[in-house]
Amino acid sequence: MAMHTVGIIMNGVTGRMGTRQHLIRSIVAIREQGGVLLPSGDVIMPDPILVGRNESKLQALAESNGISKWSTNLDECLENPNYQIYFDSQTTVRRAQDIRKAIASGKHIYCEKPTATSLEESLELAKLAKDRGVKNGVVQDKLFLPGLLKLKRLVDSGFFGDILSVRMEFGYWVFEGDWQVGQRPSWNYRKEDGGGIILDMFAHWRYVIDNLFGPIRSVSCLGATHIPERIDEEGKRYACTADDAAYGTFLLDDDVVVQVNSSWAVRVDRDDLLTIQVDGTNGSAVAGLRGCKVQHRVNTPMPVWNPDIENPFTFQEQWEEVPDNQEFDNGFKVQWEQFLRHVVLDEAFPWDLMEGAKGMQLAEIGIQSWEERRWIDVPDLEIKEVAANGAKNQTTTG
Known part of the structure; x- marks a missing residue:
């Protein structure tokens, strides 16, 4: 040895x-x-x-x-x-x-x-x-979470049939720092210090979406600064210059629609701080950080809209947990x-590092979409190299 x-x-x-x-x-x-x-x-x-x-x-x-x-x-x-x-x-x-x-x-x-x-x-x-x-x-890191590994297992097995849409919810309430100490550092809320939830989280969403569902082709994003002022680590009040929430829609190949809400100004009423729901022709799944539950088309109930009676369904009980089937480190x-x-x-x-650059690309496009209020396509990334004779060669990396 x-x-x-x-x-x-x-x-x-x-x-x-x-x-x-x-x-x-x-x-x-x-x-x-x-x-x-x-x-x-x-x-x-x-x-x-x-x-x-x-x-x-x-x-x-x-x-x-x-x-x-x-x-x-x-x-x-x-x-x-x-x-x-x-x-x-x-x-x-x-x-x-x-x-x-x-x-x-x-x-x-x-x-x-x-x-x-x-x-x-x-x-x-x-x-x-x-x-x-x-x-x-x-x-x-999120590719190695147990919940996402189970979700990837479902995708690879063909469980969903044709994937139609994905809905991702991420976030939690970050205290402003006045009567309760904030649980994130103050620089997160200052654009001049590299803060902002788009810059922070779109790097994650890029590799999650690319690796689980396919490459992102087009983006529409709305950002917001919901909390205008916070208190820093020294007890001083400061203006929040960076976005603390982002509402993004991504279009993939085969017209798969991915909606992602990211917020540090939301109170949680879901199974986990991050949940990903995937709906397909043959079945659906909802994954959190560690768990993943499914509902196949043969087990899908038939709810009928009727606001005049009490809801007869307990929807959360109509799903089945995906087993671990392995140890997760x-x-x-x-x-x-x-x-x-x-x-x-x-x-x-x-x-x-090229994959890391793709995350930065998505963040910049998200910010641009927000500023210009429009959809923006996501081009392939290129590294431009200068040959010995001075001519520029482009290597497409996808």
Whole structure:
């Protein structure tokens, strides 16, 4: 048995998502299980160093998780050949500049999304990584949720027949910060700091829709800033300049219609914070983060509209749960293991920086649709490269 030690520079993991999902529930969990076991009997063991701007936070986080290395000097870490991977979960406005440095240093890249604050910058990162020959990946965590894995199982089995429509509901009430502390950081509501639910969530909806139902061809989106003022972490009132809700309609191949409501100003009356209902000619399904229930055409009841009597149906009881049929690990951890195998064994990893750019593309189109009040088609993405003679070649990546 051989041990493949992979050094990982983890930048920005003092934030909530970085700490809980990427550090504790992924990298620390992989180390505690003895690494990633390969079919040959070899093991991949991640060796992290925590990087950030706050020395006391880094030290406390490292010590509480049994990690011996941390640093406030990113450049020094990038110069160290013992670290092969650079991971970034900083705020969006800080991400691209440090990914550029890491690519220039020859590090493999794994990062959160959005990968940048504009499509142009996201495509630039994808091109830089391609030209430098470094492996790269973008977190697509919702694909690994148990509920969505069950939904994908139904799609692949042909359960739905012809898919007609998809309805997605996401969100919850985020407190304004006056009489109750807000559960999201204040920068989420400032456009100048990279905030906004379209920029945040459309990156997710792009890979969810593309991977489950097919490529998005056209978009109509209405954004809103429902809560005009909030209180920040220091108790100061500030104006919300970014959207806190988005109401999107996406058209796919075969005229499949996908409606997605995303809001941080909605109170939840559904099974989960995210629900996805798929209706097809042969059956329907509703998936949440972990569960998924179905109703086949032969089991579909026949309700009749009659407002003059009490509703005789208990609709929620007319669905059947899809069984687990497997053990589900933490989705962030599963994708981390796949990326580590990609780096060490060169196994396929389809969720690269170009896929991340597609998420940024959808966010920009959504914002444009909102501003211009119209449908906008989604073109294939291209990386423009300059040949030795100066002529421009275009590589279509889809």
